[in-house]
Amino acid sequence: MGLDFSVVPSFADALLIGVLWTIAITVCAALLSFFGGILFAVIALYAPWFLRLPFRFFAWLFMGTPLLLQLFLIYFGLVELGIDLPAFVAGVIGLGLHFAVYNSELIQTAIVAVDKGQMEAARTLGLSRPQALIRVVIPQAVRDVIPPIGNNMIALLKDSALVSVIGVSELTLSAQLAIGRTYRPFEFYAAAAVLYYIINLGMEAVLRRIERRTQLSR
Amino acid sequence: MDIDLMLRVYPYFLEAAWVTIQLSVLTIVLGLICGMIGAAGRLSRFAILRFLAAAYVSFFRGTPALIQIFLLYFGGPQVGIQLDAFEAGVIGLGVNIGAYMTETMRGAIISIDKGQIEASRTLGLSKFETFRKVTLPQALRLMIRPLGVNINAQIKGTALVAAISVVELTYTAQRYIGSTYKPFEMFLIAGILYLIIITASGKVISYLDRRVRLQ
Numbered sequence: 001m002g003l004d005f006s007v008v009p010s011f012a013d014a015l016l017i018g019v020l021w022t023i024a025i026t027v028c029a030a031l032l033s034f035f036g037g038i039l040f041a042v043i044a045l046y047a048p049w050f051l052r053l054p055f056r057f058f059a060w061l062f063m064g065t066p067l068l069l070q071l072f073l074i075y076f077g078l079v080e081l082g083i084d085l086p087a088f089v090a091g092v093i094g095l096g097l098h099f100a101v102y103n104s105e106l107i108q109t110a111i112v113a114v115d116k117g118q119m120e121a122a123r124t125l126g127l128s129r130p131q132a133l134i135r136v137v138i139p140q141a142v143r144d145v146i147p148p149i150g151n152n153m154i155a156l157l158k159d160s161a162l163v164s165v166i167g168v169s170e171l172t173l174s175a176q177l178a179i180g181r182t183y184r185p186f187e188f189y190a191a192a193a194v195l196y197y198i199i200n201l202g203m204e205a206v207l208r209r210i211e212r213r214t215q216l217s218r
Numbered sequence: 219m220d221i222d223l224m225l226r227v228y229p230y231f232l233e234a235a236w237v238t239i240q241l242s243v244l245t246i247v248l249g250l251i252c253g254m255i256g257a258a259g260r261l262s263r264f265a266i267l268r269f270l271a272a273a274y275v276s277f278f279r280g281t282p283a284l285i286q287i288f289l290l291y292f293g294g295p296q297v298g299i300q301l302d303a304f305e306a307g308v309i310g311l312g313v314n315i316g317a318y319m320t321e322t323m324r325g326a327i328i329s330i331d332k333g334q335i336e337a338s339r340t341l342g343l344s345k346f347e348t349f350r351k352v353t354l355p356q357a358l359r360l361m362i363r364p365l366g367v368n369i370n371a372q373i374k375g376t377a378l379v380a381a382i383s384v385v386e387l388t389y390t391a392q393r394y395i396g397s398t399y400k401p402f403e404m405f406l407i408a409g410i411l412y413l414i415i416i417t418a419s420g421k422v423i424s425y426l427d428r429r430v431r432l433q
Contacts, residue, residue, distance in 0.1 A: 003296060064413040066377030069388045069405060076401040161282035165381055172285060179292070186293030193281040193289065200280045 004184065008191050011178040015188075018174025019195055025091055025170055026157045026203075032096025033156065034149065037103025038138060044108055046133075062101045068162050070098055075166040091163035099156050106148050110141035146214050150207040157203055158196065171195060224403050227394055234390035235411040241304075241376040241386060242415065245312040246369055252316020257323035271320065278317035284378050286310050291382045307379030315372045322368055326361035327353060359430045366423035373416050387411055 008015075043055050062070065071094040078085055085093075114137050122132035142149075164172035175192040179185045259271025278286065290299070291306035301309065330353050338348045380389035391408035395401045 061409055061413070064374075064416050065405075065409045066374040066388055066412065068377040068380060069391055069408055069412070072388070072392050072395055073401050073405040076395050076399075077405075080399060080401055158282040161284040162378075164284075172282070172288075175285075184296075186289065186296040189285055189289040189293050193277075193285050196282055196285060197277070197280045 014174050018171035021170040026160050028092045029095035030153050033099035036100030040104035041107035059101050067098050087167040091168040106145040110145045114140050143214050231407045234387045237386040242373045244308045248312025249315035249319050253319025253323050256320030260324045275317045278314050283314045303382045303384045307384050318368050322364045326357040362427045
């Protein structure tokens, strides 16, 4: 069986809808991983020990196990608990939490690295500790780690292909559906690869802009 | 938590962990080979080799590993490449991590001070001798830690071949989740085994790193 790429255009609509879902899940999971990462960093650094220690244990467990395994846990685990979430939401939660743990490691290091004088000055000016953290320390810490967080977001985009296994109809699953109809795996996976590559380029451009904007305010 | 069930099924997870270890070792070896060739290409005098190596890195880092494995395993037969799932998994994952390792190795090599190369050239060493005796030994020391990061990611990356039904840890966990409806217990067994493998490989890497630092 030779290659025949002429079958691809007739599924262009389905693939483009897949692209939109991939972008949607990536953006939602990226936002969750960003704000979740900040929250996790604060818990890991400042929460009382009975919160901090179990949290660190779970962070260690999540950093040492594959995303695919975690997706199965979240998808089937939620069902087990009687929570029936749409696959899309389960996918966003799984991807978002996985990368939140990685982002939290970066943000923790950055928070510790912010000059102690900043906190002292903010406290002297009458801000409470939580206020000083939220308004003074965390913004500076986050700005410092925007580039490596950006790298995590690129990894998140590519890992979003994994949520096809729990039935989120993004680009990979769209390609698989087209393959089911045509029996042309090479053509459609190649087309999906090209589309991922293009999304990746777009995302890198957006991240570079964000990086430049946030570094300007130094 | 159903401890009885966990004790009953864990032998199957141990077998699967052995497959995960095999996959990890084979893909890391293949990745290191691809990384060396890729880094040599990226640093080559010849524009065509530089271009090919850059295209290799760009494609494999710019698209999902899952798609690459599917392309090889399901699409391969259309272009005359017949592989079983394990072979496709090893080749797909190895060539993928090789692209990341290419950049790691290249980064270590170009970070060696230019003055060192100039000095050894002035002392009469040929370009090849300079690379072999001056640049490479120093670069190897610098690349162990970042390669360790690649290797750590790769061990978890082997889970992807569950999607083409290679019976490794994640596939086994998925199958038992499906048949027992005990997702937390199965996740815990598989998770502990992954952590053991990753911790062990981390220890080996930090041992190597300490060894080369002592010299």
